Amino acid sequence: MTGAGNGSPGITDADASELVTWLGSGNRNLLLAGGHLASHLSVSGASAQSLVDVWASVSVQSSELRPLVSNQSAVGAVSIAGNGVFGAMDWVVYGSCASPASFDALVPFGAAVRLAEFTDPQGNGGAYPLAAITLHEDAGSGSQVVLMPASLGSIRTSTQASRAAIPVVPRAALLSDILAQFGHTASGAPTGAPQRTPFQVSVSPNPFNPATRIQFVLPEEGRIKIDIYNVRGESVRSLLDAVHPAGAGEVVWRGMDNAGQSVASGVYFFHARVGGHEKVGKIALVR
Known part of the structure:
Protein backbone atom coordinates (compact mmCIF):
# COMPACT_ATOMS: atom_id res chain seq x y z
CA MET A 1 0.00 0.00 0.00
CA THR A 2 1.29 3.45 -0.82
CA GLY A 3 -0.10 6.92 -0.38
CA ALA A 4 0.64 10.49 -1.31
CA GLY A 5 -0.88 13.83 -0.55
CA ASN A 6 -1.36 16.81 -2.81
CA GLY A 7 1.86 18.06 -4.30
CA SER A 8 3.93 15.10 -3.11
CA PRO A 9 3.62 12.08 -5.41
CA GLY A 10 5.86 9.87 -3.29
CA ILE A 11 6.54 7.28 -6.06
CA THR A 12 9.41 7.58 -8.54
CA ASP A 13 9.67 5.65 -11.80
CA ALA A 14 12.22 3.37 -10.11
CA ASP A 15 9.73 2.71 -7.30
CA ALA A 16 7.04 2.06 -9.90
CA SER A 17 9.26 -0.43 -11.71
CA LEU A 30 -1.99 -2.50 -3.93
CA LEU A 31 -3.76 0.62 -2.68
CA LEU A 32 -2.70 3.84 -4.38
CA ALA A 33 -3.99 7.04 -2.77
CA GLY A 34 -3.04 10.65 -3.38
CA GLY A 35 -4.44 13.92 -4.67
CA HIS A 36 -2.25 14.18 -7.77
CA LEU A 37 -0.62 10.77 -7.66
CA ALA A 38 -2.11 9.41 -10.89
CA SER A 39 -1.40 12.54 -12.95
CA HIS A 40 2.19 12.63 -11.70
CA LEU A 41 2.78 8.95 -12.43
CA SER A 42 1.38 9.41 -15.94
CA VAL A 43 4.29 11.69 -16.86
CA SER A 44 7.05 10.16 -14.72
CA GLY A 45 8.31 7.33 -16.90
CA ALA A 46 7.22 4.11 -18.56
CA SER A 47 6.89 2.06 -15.37
CA ALA A 48 5.07 4.83 -13.53
CA GLN A 49 2.69 5.29 -16.44
CA SER A 50 1.98 1.55 -16.58
CA LEU A 51 0.85 1.65 -12.94
CA VAL A 52 -1.90 4.04 -14.04
CA ASP A 53 -2.72 2.79 -17.55
CA VAL A 54 -2.25 -0.97 -17.13
CA TRP A 55 -2.45 -1.91 -13.48
CA ALA A 56 -5.00 0.66 -12.26
CA SER A 57 -6.58 0.93 -15.73
CA VAL A 58 -7.71 4.54 -15.37
CA SER A 59 -7.56 7.59 -17.59
CA VAL A 60 -6.55 10.93 -16.07
CA GLN A 61 -9.05 13.45 -17.42
CA SER A 62 -7.54 16.39 -15.54
CA SER A 63 -5.25 17.11 -12.62
CA GLU A 64 -7.88 19.49 -11.22
CA LEU A 65 -11.16 17.88 -10.22
CA ARG A 66 -12.95 20.98 -8.97
CA PRO A 67 -13.97 22.56 -12.33
CA LEU A 68 -15.45 19.21 -13.38
CA VAL A 69 -17.67 18.86 -10.28
CA SER A 70 -19.48 22.20 -10.45
CA ASN A 71 -16.60 23.98 -8.67
CA GLN A 72 -17.42 22.36 -5.34
CA SER A 73 -14.77 23.17 -2.76
CA ALA A 74 -15.54 20.12 -0.62
CA VAL A 75 -17.01 17.50 -2.90
CA GLY A 76 -19.18 14.70 -1.61
CA ALA A 77 -18.61 11.07 -2.52
CA VAL A 78 -20.86 8.04 -2.23
CA SER A 79 -20.33 4.33 -2.73
CA ILE A 80 -21.98 2.90 -5.83
CA ALA A 81 -24.79 0.47 -5.08
CA GLY A 82 -23.82 -3.15 -5.60
CA ASN A 83 -20.11 -2.37 -5.98
CA GLY A 84 -19.17 -5.54 -4.09
CA VAL A 85 -16.59 -3.92 -1.82
CA PHE A 86 -18.21 -1.11 0.17
CA GLY A 87 -21.56 -0.97 1.85
CA ALA A 88 -23.76 2.11 1.61
CA MET A 89 -21.71 5.05 2.88
CA ASP A 90 -20.86 8.61 1.99
CA TRP A 91 -18.10 11.06 2.86
CA VAL A 92 -16.60 14.41 1.95
CA VAL A 93 -13.30 14.82 0.10
CA TYR A 94 -11.57 18.04 1.05
CA GLY A 95 -7.97 19.19 0.62
CA SER A 96 -7.66 22.36 2.68
CA CYS A 97 -9.02 25.88 2.70
CA ALA A 98 -6.04 26.91 0.55
CA SER A 99 -6.50 24.14 -2.05
CA PRO A 100 -9.99 22.62 -1.77
CA ALA A 101 -10.95 19.78 -4.12
CA SER A 102 -7.50 19.81 -5.70
CA PHE A 103 -7.45 16.20 -6.86
CA ASP A 104 -7.11 14.18 -10.05
CA ALA A 105 -10.22 13.57 -12.16
CA LEU A 106 -10.16 9.87 -13.11
CA VAL A 107 -12.28 7.64 -15.34
CA PRO A 108 -11.76 3.84 -15.30
CA PHE A 109 -11.63 1.85 -18.51
CA GLY A 110 -11.33 -1.79 -19.57
CA ALA A 111 -11.94 -4.16 -16.66
CA ALA A 112 -11.59 -1.43 -14.02
CA VAL A 113 -14.74 -0.38 -12.18
CA ASP A 120 -23.40 16.99 -7.25
CA PRO A 121 -23.83 20.03 -4.94
CA GLN A 122 -27.15 18.60 -3.72
CA GLY A 123 -25.49 15.33 -2.71
CA ASN A 124 -26.88 13.24 -5.58
CA GLY A 125 -24.94 10.53 -7.39
CA GLY A 126 -25.06 9.91 -11.13
CA ALA A 127 -23.97 13.45 -11.99
CA TYR A 128 -20.40 12.82 -13.13
CA PRO A 129 -18.53 9.90 -14.78
CA LEU A 130 -15.54 10.51 -12.52
CA ALA A 131 -14.39 8.00 -9.94
CA ALA A 132 -13.89 8.60 -6.23
CA ILE A 133 -12.40 5.08 -5.90
CA THR A 134 -11.60 2.47 -8.58
CA LEU A 135 -10.76 -1.23 -8.55
CA HIS A 136 -8.95 -3.19 -11.23
CA GLU A 137 -8.24 -6.91 -11.02
CA ASP A 138 -5.72 -8.05 -13.60
CA ALA A 139 -7.04 -11.21 -15.25
CA GLY A 140 -3.60 -12.59 -16.02
CA SER A 141 -1.91 -12.17 -12.64
CA GLY A 142 -4.87 -11.96 -10.28
CA SER A 143 -3.35 -8.83 -8.73
CA GLN A 144 -5.70 -6.07 -7.59
CA VAL A 145 -5.15 -2.31 -7.56
CA VAL A 146 -7.44 0.11 -5.75
CA LEU A 147 -6.89 3.76 -6.68
CA MET A 148 -8.16 6.79 -4.78
CA PRO A 149 -7.61 10.29 -6.23
CA ALA A 150 -7.29 11.66 -2.69
CA SER A 151 -5.20 10.84 0.33
CA LEU A 152 -6.87 9.10 3.26
CA GLY A 153 -6.31 12.28 5.24
CA SER A 154 -8.55 14.18 2.80
CA ILE A 155 -11.56 11.98 3.56
CA ARG A 156 -13.86 13.58 6.11
CA THR A 157 -17.13 12.65 7.76
CA SER A 158 -20.30 13.67 5.96
CA THR A 159 -23.21 15.08 7.95
CA GLN A 160 -25.90 14.60 5.33
CA ALA A 161 -28.91 13.22 7.14
CA SER A 162 -30.16 11.59 3.94
CA ARG A 163 -27.19 9.22 3.80
CA ALA A 164 -26.82 5.98 5.71
CA ALA A 165 -25.10 6.50 9.04
CA ILE A 166 -21.96 4.50 9.71
CA PRO A 167 -20.52 3.86 13.18
CA VAL A 168 -16.91 4.82 12.39
CA VAL A 169 -15.27 7.61 10.43
CA PRO A 170 -15.37 6.98 6.65
CA ARG A 171 -11.62 6.68 6.14
CA ALA A 172 -11.49 3.82 8.68
CA ALA A 173 -14.54 2.12 7.16
CA LEU A 174 -13.16 2.46 3.62
CA LEU A 175 -9.75 1.14 4.58
CA SER A 176 -11.31 -1.78 6.45
CA ASP A 177 -13.41 -2.75 3.41
CA ILE A 178 -10.44 -2.41 1.05
CA LEU A 179 -8.33 -4.66 3.28
CA ALA A 180 -11.20 -7.17 3.35
CA GLN A 181 -11.26 -7.10 -0.47
CA PHE A 182 -7.54 -7.84 -0.33
CA GLY A 183 -8.21 -10.81 1.94
CA HIS A 184 -7.25 -9.22 5.26
CA THR A 185 -9.70 -9.07 8.14
CA ALA A 186 -9.30 -7.52 11.57
CA SER A 187 -8.82 -10.07 14.34
CA GLY A 188 -9.89 -7.67 17.06
CA ALA A 189 -9.23 -4.25 18.49
CA PRO A 190 -6.15 -3.59 20.65
CA THR A 191 -6.84 -3.81 24.34
CA GLY A 192 -5.44 -1.91 27.27
CA ALA A 193 -5.37 1.50 25.55
CA PRO A 194 -7.33 4.27 27.24
CA GLN A 195 -10.51 5.20 25.39
CA ARG A 196 -11.16 8.87 24.61
CA THR A 197 -14.28 10.52 23.27
CA PRO A 198 -13.52 11.38 19.62
CA PHE A 199 -13.94 14.85 18.16
CA GLN A 200 -17.53 14.94 16.95
CA VAL A 201 -19.53 17.52 15.01
CA SER A 202 -23.20 17.43 14.01
CA VAL A 203 -25.61 19.91 12.43
CA SER A 204 -29.31 20.18 13.22
CA PRO A 205 -31.59 20.99 11.57
CA ARG A 213 -27.04 24.52 15.53
CA ILE A 214 -23.53 23.15 15.01
CA GLN A 215 -22.91 20.90 17.98
CA PHE A 216 -19.51 19.48 18.88
CA VAL A 217 -17.80 17.25 21.41
CA LEU A 218 -14.13 17.82 22.26
CA PRO A 219 -11.95 14.95 23.54
CA GLU A 220 -9.94 17.46 25.59
CA GLU A 221 -9.69 21.19 26.18
CA GLY A 222 -8.51 23.10 23.14
CA ARG A 223 -9.03 26.06 20.83
CA ILE A 224 -11.85 25.28 18.43
CA LYS A 225 -12.51 27.20 15.22
CA ILE A 226 -15.69 26.81 13.19
CA ASP A 227 -16.05 28.63 9.88
CA ILE A 228 -18.63 28.60 7.10
CA TYR A 229 -17.62 28.52 3.41
CA ASN A 230 -19.62 28.69 0.20
CA VAL A 231 -19.27 26.23 -2.70
CA ARG A 232 -16.52 28.41 -4.22
CA GLY A 233 -14.39 27.97 -1.10
CA GLU A 234 -14.89 31.59 -0.02
CA SER A 235 -15.20 32.40 3.67
CA GLU A 250 -22.56 24.31 20.26
CA VAL A 251 -22.75 27.43 18.14
CA VAL A 252 -25.70 28.76 16.15
CA TRP A 253 -25.53 29.96 12.55
CA ARG A 254 -28.44 32.18 11.54
CA GLY A 255 -27.65 32.24 7.84
CA MET A 256 -25.69 35.49 7.94
CA ASP A 257 -22.23 36.44 6.69
CA ASN A 258 -19.49 38.27 8.58
CA ALA A 259 -21.09 41.61 7.65
CA GLY A 260 -24.38 40.60 9.26
CA GLN A 261 -26.14 40.23 5.91
CA SER A 262 -28.42 37.28 5.15
CA VAL A 263 -26.89 34.87 2.63
CA ALA A 264 -28.75 33.27 -0.25
CA SER A 265 -30.29 29.82 -0.21
CA GLY A 266 -27.86 27.10 -1.21
CA VAL A 267 -25.24 24.65 -0.03
CA TYR A 268 -22.54 25.76 2.39
CA PHE A 269 -19.80 23.95 4.30
CA PHE A 270 -18.71 24.09 7.89
CA HIS A 271 -15.02 23.56 8.69
CA ALA A 272 -14.41 22.74 12.36
CA VAL A 286 -33.52 26.86 2.25
CA ARG A 287 -35.28 30.22 2.52
Missing part, protein backbone atom coordinates in the same frame (compact mmCIF):
# COMPACT_ATOMS: atom_id res chain seq x y z
CA GLU A 18 9.58 -2.49 -8.54
CA LEU A 19 5.85 -2.29 -7.92
CA VAL A 20 5.08 -3.41 -11.48
CA THR A 21 7.39 -6.41 -11.09
CA TRP A 22 5.81 -7.22 -7.74
CA LEU A 23 2.26 -6.99 -9.13
CA GLY A 24 3.27 -9.16 -12.08
CA SER A 25 4.42 -11.92 -9.74
CA GLY A 26 0.74 -12.66 -9.16
CA ASN A 27 -2.00 -12.33 -6.55
CA ARG A 28 -0.70 -9.04 -5.14
CA ASN A 29 -2.80 -6.20 -3.76
CA ARG A 114 -15.87 2.55 -10.07
CA LEU A 115 -16.47 1.64 -6.45
CA ALA A 116 -17.52 5.19 -5.53
CA GLU A 117 -18.45 8.39 -7.34
CA PHE A 118 -18.54 12.11 -6.65
CA THR A 119 -21.88 13.76 -5.98
CA ASN A 206 -30.12 20.39 8.12
CA PRO A 207 -31.52 21.72 5.76
CA PHE A 208 -32.42 24.75 7.87
CA ASN A 209 -34.28 28.05 7.95
CA PRO A 210 -33.74 30.43 9.67
CA ALA A 211 -31.07 28.99 12.00
CA THR A 212 -29.15 25.79 12.65
CA VAL A 236 -18.76 33.36 4.59
CA ARG A 237 -18.86 33.45 8.38
CA SER A 238 -16.44 32.88 11.25
CA LEU A 239 -18.67 31.36 13.89
CA LEU A 240 -16.30 30.40 16.67
CA ASP A 241 -12.65 30.84 17.64
CA ALA A 242 -12.21 30.16 21.32
CA VAL A 243 -10.74 27.81 23.90
CA HIS A 244 -13.36 25.31 25.01
CA PRO A 245 -13.19 22.68 27.76
CA ALA A 246 -13.49 18.97 27.03
CA GLY A 247 -17.05 17.90 26.40
CA ALA A 248 -20.05 19.17 24.48
CA GLY A 249 -20.70 22.63 23.08
CA ARG A 273 -10.85 22.47 13.69
CA VAL A 274 -9.39 21.74 17.10
CA GLY A 275 -5.80 20.65 17.68
CA GLY A 276 -4.93 18.12 14.99
CA HIS A 277 -8.58 17.20 14.37
CA GLU A 278 -10.96 18.65 11.81
CA LYS A 279 -14.39 17.98 10.36
CA VAL A 280 -16.01 19.25 7.17
CA GLY A 281 -19.66 18.89 6.24
CA LYS A 282 -22.44 20.30 4.09
CA ILE A 283 -25.18 22.59 5.35
CA ALA A 284 -28.20 23.45 3.19
CA LEU A 285 -30.00 26.77 3.69
